[in-house]
Amino acid sequence: MTEQAKESEVIDPEVMPPETHLELSKPSVPVTIEELSGLPDERGVEIVESRKKILDSLRKASILMTSPSDWLLFRTREGAVTAFLQDSGCKRIWQIWGISITPTGEFQKLVDDNTKDFAYRCTADGDCKVTGLKVYDIEGIRYSTEDFCKDVKPDLKKEMFVKLAAVANRDGNIIRSLTGMKSVALEYIEDVWKGTNKKTSLCSKGKGYGTQAERQGAQVQEAAHVPAGQEPICEICQARAKFWPAGISRDSKKPYGAFWACPSREHKWSVRDEDFQKTRIAAEKDQAQQEAAAAVARGE
Numbered sequence: 040m041t042e043q044a045k046e047s048e049v050i051d052p053e054v055m056p057p058e059t060h061l062e063l064s065k066p067s068v069p070v071t072i073e074e075l076s077g078l079p080d081e082r083g084v085e086i087v088e089s090r091k092k093i094l095d096s097l098r099k100a101s102i103l104m105t106s107p108s109d110w111l112l113f114r115t116r117e118g119a120v121t122a123f124l125q126d127s128g129c130k131r132i133w134q135i136w137g138i139s140i141t142p143t144g145e146f147q148k149l150v151d152d153n154t155k156d157f158a159y160r161c162t163a164d165g166d167c168k169v170t171g172l173k174v175y176d177i178e179g180i181r182y183s184t185e186d187f188c189k190d191v192k193p194d195l196k197k198e199m200f201v202k203l204a205a206v207a208n209r210d211g212n213i214i215r216s217l218t219g220m221k222s223v224a225l226e227y228i229e230d231v232w233k234g235t236n237k238k239t240s241l242c243s244k245g246k247g248y249g250t251q252a253e254r255q256g257a258q259v260q261e262a263a264h265v266p267a268g269q270e271p272i273c274e275i276c277q278a279r280a281k282f283w284p285a286g287i288s289r290d291s292k293k294p295y296g297a298f299w300a301c302p303s304r305e306h307k308w309s310v311r312d313e314d315f316q317k318t319r320i321a322a323e324k325d326q327a328q329q330e331a332a333a334a335v336a337r338g339e
């Protein structure tokens with residue numbers, strides 16, 4: 040690793056020495072592939088790497104500042120879990136990204152004439168000094184019928200509650216899009232929280248999570264939902280392995296976990312589903328990181 044790549048791990052780019060090439064490694068400086076490839080030796084690659092590192096440091100520092108209750112988990116039918124940073128968490132992290140928010144237009148009050156239920160809507164522009172990203176006219180909206188204010192009295196107080204919640208929602212939408220915290224892979228958060236007392240099992244659960252029994256049932260099903268063509272391969276005959284759900288051994292009466300085995304059982308080749316899933320997740324993460332690096336190189 041070069042001296043400059045090490046320097047770039049600091050969170051505040053302001054403290055980095057103002058050298059020309061280092062300047063390019065700030066995420067706020069747009070660079071094109073042409074500009075990068077025009078640099079001598081491996082400098083282009085180094086710059087991409089250090090830009091990626093700055094963003095990664097910021098994301099990690101942000102996630103460390105959040106609590107499990109700040110995150111809402113979503114799960115696809117295939118079992119992939121992503122986390123959404125709720126407005127409460129956005130309030131904790133915006134400062135380290137140098138985000139400023141400028142309201143645009145007036146508050147709008149929308150009223151249902153029949154029920155007198157109402158909503159407040161507002162918009163703002165957002166600017167992230169660290170990355171140079173900007174977003175425009177981002178909306179926030181909250182309703183008087185939502186749980187957080189359903190029983191608030193008197194009406195004037197309720198008005199204030201809904202109005203403030205709309206602002207928090209607008210700011211949350213801005214902060215999430217500027218920091219990439221709309222959809223974070225659960226494994227990434229687990230990685231960052233390793234060694235702390237924060238546990239992703241304490242995160243709030245949203246769409247895709249049923250009752251506990253349904254969740255356990257779904258876990259058994261999940262492994263069977265590995266996309267066709269991505270099953271593990273028998274190391275002996277290269278055939279695609281067959282999935283066997285968890286169960287209880289007929290002979291020993293002991294429970295066993297789900298596993299994959301060669302369809303021709305003569306080979307006696309098998310892999311525990313848990314181990315196979317870990318390798319898969321690691322491979323997906325690698326790919327995601329490569330894509331992120333490519334996106335940074337394109338100046339996105």
Ligand SMILES: [Zn+2]
Pocket residue numbers: 273274275276277278301302303306308
């Ligand atoms: Zn085989």
